Amino acid sequence: MTTPLEVTFELAPWRSALSRALHRNRAQPFCRFLQLATVRSDGSPANRTVVFRGFLESSNRLMFISDRRSEKIDQLHQEPQTPNRTPFNAEICWYFTKTREQFRISGQLSSIDASHSEVSLIAARQHLWQRISDSARLQFAWPHPKDVRTKDSNFEPSAPDSQMPPATFCMLLLTPLNVDYLSLSGEPQDRIIYSYQDADWTRQVVNP
Amino acid sequence: MTTPLEVTFELAPWRSALSRALHRNRAQPFCRFLQLATVRSDGSPANRTVVFRGFLESSNRLMFISDRRSEKIDQLHQEPQTPNRTPFNAEICWYFTKTREQFRISGQLSSIDASHSEVSLIAARQHLWQRISDSARLQFAWPHPKDVRTKDSNFEPSAPDSQMPPATFCMLLLTPLNVDYLSLSGEPQDRIIYSYQDADWTRQVVNP
Helix, strand or coil: CCCCCCCCCCCCCCHHHHHHHHHHCCCCHHHHEEEEEEECCCCCEEEEEEECCCECCCCCCEEEEEECCCHHHHHHHCCCCCCCCCCCCEEEEEEECCCCEEEEEEEEEEEECCCCCCHHHHHHHHHHHHHCCHHHHHHHHCCCCCCECCCCCCCCCCCCCCCCCCCCEEEEEEEEEEEEEEECCCCCCEEEEEEEECCEEEEEEECC | CCCCCCCCCCCCCCHHHHHHHHHHCCCCHHHHEEEEEEECCCCCEEEEEEECCCECCCCCCEEEEEECCCHHHHHHHCCCCCCCCCCCCEEEEEEECCCCEEEEEEEEEEEECCCCCCHHHHHHHHHHHHHCCHHHHHHHHCCCCCCECCCCCCCCCCCCCCCCCCCCEEEEEEEEEEEEEEECCCCCCEEEEEEEECCEEEEEEECC
16 A cells, blocks of 8 residues: 655666675675765865665665764765865775676765654654664774773774664665776776766666 | 885785785685775765786785776776865775685775876786786776766777787875774674874774
């Protein structure tokens, strides 16, 4: 039964290639690890490994988690230094080692914490917190990241509540606007650019 | 015998950790693959996989290769949009899957082609060209990257000269200024920040 609120949702055309890559590389637990690039307030790039936490329900938005105290959250909240807003503030590079495929996905990255205005995203954040492991949850109670470590730094805090996320827990959402797919195993390599324009995805085969 | 021209060279303190990681992960050919982040002219981040080609002789500078026609070369040559020069224009993220170690190395990335003024770097570029595989060399004779691919696109050009690099071949050099090392296998994780300041490296253990 459909309700008036139900939104039509279409899988983006690159989703099937990504699903296939995840499936074919599933024997390697690190196949869900990828590199997330953002831009620092001084205009220099930052790049770190994050874990793919699935797609937000009924959307093409990728989920990650982050500590509110980490630098990447600052990088998202800062005002852009350039006069015009940049078209996107993040690009992930996701390389699958077994099948030798690369997905470069760029778009708008946003951070969802307890103060977010959309109730459905607050609920998604809470649901995500409940799904992660105990050890992943514990890290959000660790001392402040990147502070000087001392022998008094407490890395054995009491376990956080497994139902309600702490203030330090952020859900990151990447809304893809461009996907650059490369398969190194083709002869020659295969490369396809997907672009989101006018509420629709275009697909173009290009030279590798 | 030393000559007056011989420059004292010290291995940076993070080099031993990186060498050990490369050694311990050597069974995985992709352990030399890493992700290189730069900033586009519109201020948005770019991120792609590149292959580590060793260190420039008697230096701590990392070598990669790139096609002159690729976008990352444009990203290096453009003038910075921000009033002050950014401290660095690239950050690599290098994750070793077996030992679960991450090196984030940021610094100044430069591109060396045949027109470069330093003779020693021209020679290093030529030497690097001679060392790469035939199939890697062939890619520099392929049609223009990212142009629309047609059935007439010729991906079987005649093999380039194996001694003299073509104009499309660039050696990329990353001069590290900051290294953020993280080991996920520690209990808790180990994180060390190395910074290059006043012609010397500092080392600080920080919270993960």
